[in-house]
Amino acid sequence: MIPSRFFHVLFAVLLLGLVSVVSAQGNLDVDTPAIGALKKSMQQRHSELVPLYDSGAVGFARDGTVKLRDASAVPLPQRGRANTLIAAENDDRAALYREIARANGHPEWESDIRSTFAQRFIDRAKAGWWVETQGGWKSK
Amino acid sequence: MSTIHRVALTAALAVVASGCVTINIYFPAAAAEKAADRIIDEVWQERERAAKPAPAPAQGGTQ
Numbered sequence: 001m002i003p004s005r006f007f008h009v010l011f012a013v014l015l016l017g018l019v020s021v022v023s024a025q026g027n028l029d030v031d032t033p034a035i036g037a038l039k040k041s042m043q044q045r046h047s048e049l050v051p052l053y054d055s056g057a058v059g060f061a062r063d064g065t066v067k068l069r070d071a072s073a074v075p076l077p078q079r080g081r082a083n084t085l086i087a088a089e090n091d092d093r094a095a096l097y098r099e100i101a102r103a104n105g106h107p108e109w110e111s112d113i114r115s116t117f118a119q120r121f122i123d124r125a126k127a128g129w130w131v132e133t134q135g136g137w138k139s140k
Numbered sequence: 141m142s143t144i145h146r147v148a149l150t151a152a153l154a155v156v157a158s159g160c161v162t163i164n165i166y167f168p169a170a171a172a173e174k175a176a177d178r179i180i181d182e183v184w185q186e187r188e189r190a191a192k193p194a195p196a197p198a199q200g201g202t203q
């Protein structure tokens with residue numbers, strides 16, 4: 001009698017634990033003001049970066065940044081602007097990875113979040129854009 | 141009997157405790173991918189749609 005009740009309680013506790021594991025796995029919180037501001041900033045910059053992606057001047061690196069991989073694809077007068085865009089984009093991305101980790105109470109997840117984004121950016125890059133793979137730079 | 145209970149209770153606590161530790165240190169890779177996709181959607185989508193209404197004209201354009 002007692003053991004049976006005990007195991008019911010045990011079962012309930014385990015079930016509860018499972019539910020909390022599942023809900024912890026469900027989502028990462030990405031709806032903070034800081035993350036919203038970074039998204040907006042990246043969104044506004046994206047239209048200026050697209051020509052650089054299209055020409056192959058800028059590619060998606062494995063470390064979650066964008067890199068100038070072929071400066072000669074950018075007309076000389078525009079190179080300064082291109083470098084500014086790249087630096088600003090990488091600053092925003094670094095802040096984004098850091099903020100997502102922090103917003104979810106795990107600053108130590110930053111590098112995991114960075115590599116997750118790196119992979120998704122590379123997977124989702126459009127045809128003709130350049131991405132960095134283990135074997136070097138490749139056009140998709 | 142009471143020894144058995146104590147052993148079972150200890151085992152249960154161990155399972156629950158390890159579950160808690162798992163929640164705290166395990167990186168939720170699937171959730172991170174979802175979050176990344178959602179953010180990339182938001183950062184890319186609008187501009188892509190605005191800049192590339194290409195699919196429809198391309199169909200009409202082939203004679």
